[in-house]
Amino acid sequence: xxxxxxxxxxxxxxxxxxxxxxxxxxxxxxxxxxxxxxxxxxxxxxxxxxxxxxxxxxxxxxxxxxxxxxxxxxxxxxxxxxxxxxxxxxxxxxxxxxxxxxxxxxxxxxxxxxxxxxxxxxxxxxxxxxxxxxxxxxxxxxxxxxxxxxxxxxxxxxxxxxxxxxxxxxxxxxxxxxxxxxxxxxxxxxxxxxxxxxxxxxxxxxxxxxxxxxxxxxxxxxxxxxxxxxxxxxxxxxxxxxxxxxxxxxxxxxxxxxxxxxxxxxxxxxxxxxxxxxxxxxxxxxxxxxxxxxxxxxxxxxxxxxxxxxxxxxxxxxxxxxxxxxxxxxxxxxxxxxxxxxxxxxxxxxxxxxxxxxxxxxxxxxxxxxxxxxxxxxx
Amino acid sequence: xxxxxxxxxxxxxxxxxxxxxxxxxxxxxxxxxxxxxxxxxxxxxxxxxxxxxxxxxxxxxxxxxxxxxxxxxxxxxxxxxxxxxxxxxxxxxxxxxxxxxxxxxxxxxxxxxxxxxxxxxxxxxxxxxxxxxxxxxxxxxxxxxxxxxxxxxxxxxxxxxxxxxxxxxxxxxxxxxxxxxxxxxxxxxxxxxxxxxxxxxxxxxxxxxxxxxxxxxxxxxxx
Ligand SMILES: Nc1ncnc2c1ncn2[C@@H]1O[C@H](COP(=O)(O)OP(=O)(O)O)[C@@H](O)[C@H]1O
Ligand SMILES: [Mg+2]
Numbered sequence: 160x161x162x163x164x165x166x167x168x169x170x171x172x173x174x175x176x177x178x179x180x181x182x183x184x185x186x187x188x189x190x191x192x193x194x195x196x197x198x199x200x201x202x203x204x205x206x207x208x209x210x211x212x213x214x215x216x217x218x219x220x221x222x223x224x225x226x227x228x229x230x231x232x233x234x235x236x237x238x239x240x241x242x243x244x245x246x247x248x249x250x251x252x253x254x255x256x257x258x259x260x261x262x263x264x265x266x267x268x269x270x271x272x273x274x275x276x277x278x279x280x281x282x283x284x285x286x287x288x289x290x291x292x293x294x295x296x297x298x299x300x301x302x303x304x305x306x307x308x309x310x311x312x313x314x315x316x317x318x319x320x321x322x323x324x325x326x327x328x329x330x331x332x333x334x335x336x337x338x339x340x341x342x343x344x345x346x347x348x349x350x351x352x353x354x355x356x357x358x359x360x361x362x363x364x365x366x367x368x369x370x371x372x373x374x375x376x377x378x379x380x381x382x383x384x385x386x387x388x389x390x391x392x393x394x395x396x397x398x399x400x401x402x403x404x405x406x407x408x409x410x411x412x413x414x415x416x417x418x419x420x421x422x423x424x425x426x427x428x429x430x431x432x433x434x435x436x437x438x439x440x441x442x443x444x445x446x447x448x449x450x451x452x453x454x455x456x457x458x459x460x461x462x463x464x465x466x467x468x469x470x471x472x473x474x475x476x477x478x479x480x481x482x483x484x485x486x487x488x489x490x491x492x493x494x495x496x497x498x499x500x501x502x503x504x505x506x507x508x509x510x511x512x513x514x515x516x517x518x519x520x521x522x523x524x525x526x527x528x529x530x531x532x533x534x535x536x537x538x
Numbered sequence: 539x540x541x542x543x544x545x546x547x548x549x550x551x552x553x554x555x556x557x558x559x560x561x562x563x564x565x566x567x568x569x570x571x572x573x574x575x576x577x578x579x580x581x582x583x584x585x586x587x588x589x590x591x592x593x594x595x596x597x598x599x600x601x602x603x604x605x606x607x608x609x610x611x612x613x614x615x616x617x618x619x620x621x622x623x624x625x626x627x628x629x630x631x632x633x634x635x636x637x638x639x640x641x642x643x644x645x646x647x648x649x650x651x652x653x654x655x656x657x658x659x660x661x662x663x664x665x666x667x668x669x670x671x672x673x674x675x676x677x678x679x680x681x682x683x684x685x686x687x688x689x690x691x692x693x694x695x696x697x698x699x700x701x702x703x704x705x706x707x708x709x710x711x712x713x714x715x716x717x718x719x720x721x722x723x724x725x726x727x728x729x730x731x732x733x734x735x736x737x738x739x740x741x742x743x744x745x746x747x748x749x750x751x752x753x754x755x756x757x758x759x760x761x
Contacts, residue, residue, distance in 0.1 A: 162638040169635050173626055389622040393680070395588055396616055397639035404639070 163399065163407040170381070181378050182419045185370035186426060189363050193431060204232035207287055208241040208253035215261040217298060224294050231287060245276060252277040252284040254291065264295070267303050301330050363431050367423060368504045369479045372450060375416065376471035379454035381408070383464045402528055405455075413451050420447055439510055445517060446507040452520035453503070459527065478504060539563055540585075540688065540720055545594035547580055554580050558594070558761045560739065564687075564718040567710065569725060569735035576741040578724045579619065582692050585722065586616045598688060612641050615686035617694050621677050625666040629653060629676055632665060633683070640684045653679050656709040657702075671702025678706065682713075689713065689721045695730065703727075707734050 171178055209225070211218060226233045236244070241253035255274040263272055273291060277284040305326035382405060385391065394401040420443060427433040461467040482504045506513025540562040547555040554577040562568055570578045583589040585596065587607050596603040598610055623632050633649040644652075650661055658675040660668055665676065678694055689710070695703045707730060713719045725731055728750050731738060740747050740760045751758045 165638045166635050169627070169631050389618075389620055390624065391622075392588075392618055393622050393636065394639075395586070396611055396614055396681070396684075396686075397636070398641045399639055 181374040185367045189367045205251045208250045210238045210255040212258040217261045373475040375450040375454045379458045382458035449517045541597040567721040569731040569738040572741035615681040615689045617681045617691040619692040636680045657705045671698040
């Protein structure tokens with residue numbers, strides 16, 4: 160390994176600038192795009208209309224939570240008004256809080272509490288409906304807990320000390336205390352965890368993954384260049400076969416990529432408040448291994464390096480579109496389940512460990528390694 | 539000693555080499571001549587283990603090519619017909635790069651000396667700025683980093699100046715006579731062949747080569 164590392168260092172010495180540029184590109188572009196989005200998002204919030212068919216403490220609470228969401232501009236209006244504004248694209252989407260909302264919450268029913276209406280250019284429909292679902296879930300959960308407590312005291316025939324309302328209030332109080340605790344713990348790192356719901360429309364790791372995909376492919380052009388160069392035939396008379404040379408070099412590139420991956424994790428955790436867990440790190444390492452093997456097998460199958468560049472850009476663009484992390488295609492991958500199960504970036508974007516491409520590519524690489532080479536007389 | 543025994547090679551139905559037998563002693567320089575397409579490069583490639591004969595055997599020292607390919611390769615210095623080096627590297631970087639990949643370790647001083655031995659003194663200059671003769675010398679020097687006892691050269695001096703040609707010739711002569719290496723050498727330059735080689739092998743009967751070599755008294759073997 161040391162010998163090969165030394166040969167690679169000689170080559171890197173001539174390509175320092177390019178190497179550093181492509182290694183840093185995913186980090187720099189992720190930060191730029193996130194910054195761009197958060198400034199435009201700050202100026203132009205997503206307009207969302209709310210139609211109230213009844214007004215109680217519960218609907219007030221829902222409204223308050225939505226108004227606190229930084230990316231949304233919430234307006235209360237009548238149903239006709241909402242439909243009209245949707246038609247002329249003044250609203251992104253509208254949500255009708257139907258009559259009987261409070262009653263259904265109190266019964267613990269979560270069905271058909273709200274009707275969502277969206278324009279065909281809707282951007283905020285999914286984050287808003289997700290936020291609403293979360294609030295409703297919280298409320299019905301509380302009611303359920305209160306109901307259970309009452310039920311229990313009935314069963315054990317003890318005199319009911321608390322009314323339903325008291326229990327709900329108590330649970331809110333406890334929650335508040337817990338929230339306070341959480342805030343004081345996370346005070347130094349983030350303001351977002353308390354009060355303001357920072358529902359971000361883009362996942363930084365999604366952007367990062369796509370540019371990493373591109374930079375990994377492009378940085379593996381060495382394999383095409385060296386395989387096609389005149390020095391290739393010298394490997395018949397060296398200690399290392401070209402295959403061994405290529406594999407060891409890929410491991411060297413893997414190490415360098417991992418170094419920059421850990422730099423990315425650190426920067427994203429510190430500056431973008433991205434949570435990190437062991438599963439996430441494993442998922443990222445698996446993604447990296449998969450990317451390296453993909454670049455390796457692709458580079459091996461190309462003769463013309465410029466064709467390979469064009470192919471790499473095209474493939475990255477396809478990845479970007481189908482992953483939904485840069486172009487929000489309204490959850491395309493989830494609708495078309497084949498894409499979602501075969502998309503090489505999907506496991507990583509959902510904090511899972513992807514095996515499909517990893518195993519497939521490992522088999523291809525092992526098959527290639529076992530095969531006889533071109534400049535290798537077969538006695 | 540290199541022993542070639544009833545060696546034949548065909549590509550499909552086309553027979554290129556027919557029943558070649560030859561014994562070469564340590565310290566001998568053998569010239570390979572013949573028309574274009576006669577099969578000179580084919581024979582060199584068989585001797586370099588890059589290609590496999592249709593029939594016949596090759597034995598280097600005690601080792602049979604068919605059984606000890608890996609061991610044989612360590613003993614071969616193969617100089618390809620085209621330049622096989624990093625154009626953007628300096629001479630030094632080229633030598634260091636291939637030394638790392640080589641079976642044996644050599645110090646930077648030893649590598650530099652190897653270049654100086656064939657009058658390649660542009661140690662720190664990028665290869666793409668060098669003359670054709672200098673590049674040919676480096677092409678040869680890289681192939682000799684691991685001190686191989688068998689040197690196989692496919693037109694190593696094609697298209698270069700007379701001075702470089704002479705310097706390469708002198709170096710090969712020194713390697714054969716002082717260090718007992720076997721040198722097998724393809725060239726179209728009859729002056730070079732006659733002055734350098736102990737014996738000449740002509741692939742294919744060719745009255746032209748036979749006449750010239752008869753005049754100079756060089757021993758000629760025709761296949
Ligand atoms: N891999 C191959 N497949 C088929 N024919 C080949 C191959 N390599 C060389 N030949 C043929 O063998 C003949 C000898 O080629 P070569 O050894 O390169 O000749 P020389 O070096 O003497 O000019 C040529 O006719 C060439 O076309
Ligand atoms: Mg030839």
